[in-house]
Amino acid sequence: MGEPLCKKCGKPLSTAEAEYCPDCGRKKHLYVRGRAALEYDSVMRESIGRFKYKNRREYGDFYVQELLRACGEAVRSWNPDLLIPIPLHKSRRRKRGFNQAELIARGLGKELGIPVSADSLLRTKKTSPQKELNDQERKSNLKNAFQLAKDNVKFKKILLIDDIYTTGSTIDAAASVLLDHGAEKVYFLCISIGRGY
Numbered sequence: 001m002g003e004p005l006c007k008k009c010g011k012p013l014s015t016a017e018a019e020y021c022p023d024c025g026r027k028k029h030l031y032v033r034g035r036a037a038l039e040y041d042s043v044m045r046e047s048i049g050r051f052k053y054k055n056r057r058e059y060g061d062f063y064v065q066e067l068l069r070a071c072g073e074a075v076r077s078w079n080p081d082l083l084i085p086i087p088l089h090k091s092r093r094r095k096r097g098f099n100q101a102e103l104i105a106r107g108l109g110k111e112l113g114i115p116v117s118a119d120s121l122l123r124t125k126k127t128s129p130q131k132e133l134n135d136q137e138r139k140s141n142l143k144n145a146f147q148l149a150k151d152n153v154k155f156k157k158i159l160l161i162d163d164i165y166t167t168g169s170t171i172d173a174a175a176s177v178l179l180d181h182g183a184e185k186v187y188f189l190c191i192s193i194g195r196g197y
């Protein structure tokens with residue numbers, strides 16, 4: 001994914017003049033910054049679909065390497081003290097057998113020497129797939145979707161890990177809970193991200 005990228009969410013931009021994608025220009029996100037490794041196109045849609053729904057867990061290693069290659073420098077400059085994968089609701093996790101974001105977070109944590117917590121953030125509401133919803137519906141869909149397992153977050157700089165970034169509403173919803181409970185800065189990394197235009 002070549003430059004230029006949105007300075008907030010890391011979406012690839014078609015014009016070099018813009019600093020932010022239209023989405024980040026319009027609304028304020030709760031996270032500080034984020035990046036993704038690969039542009040979300042038809043190839044990535046298939047790849048991530050197989051990874052998540054056809055149990056192709058070995059794709060995780062490739063995604064981790066791509067993330068390190070594309071975003072390793074950014075992550076080192078953010079210097080997070082904890083990685084947290086975006087959780088699945090437990091019924092969905094049971095059905096799928098694994099959380100794809102957790103697999104990526106564990107791989108990254110090992111490579112970067114940063115601890116991973118997959119049980120501090122909980123998904124307490126079974127939400128509809130975000131891709132079927134518009135921006136407003138995404139937000140209400142995610143309202144109160146996340147909770148903390150413990151009252152306080154003892155880590156200050158948290159890097160959230162997810163598979164696909166679209167409008168940022170999932171990352172913002174998770175960041176909101178963390179910031180309400182003691183986190184100071186939240187960043188994100190996603191495997192794949194849409195184009196910002």
Ligand SMILES: [Zn+2]
Pocket residue numbers: 006007008009010011020021022023024025196
């Ligand atoms: Zn953006």
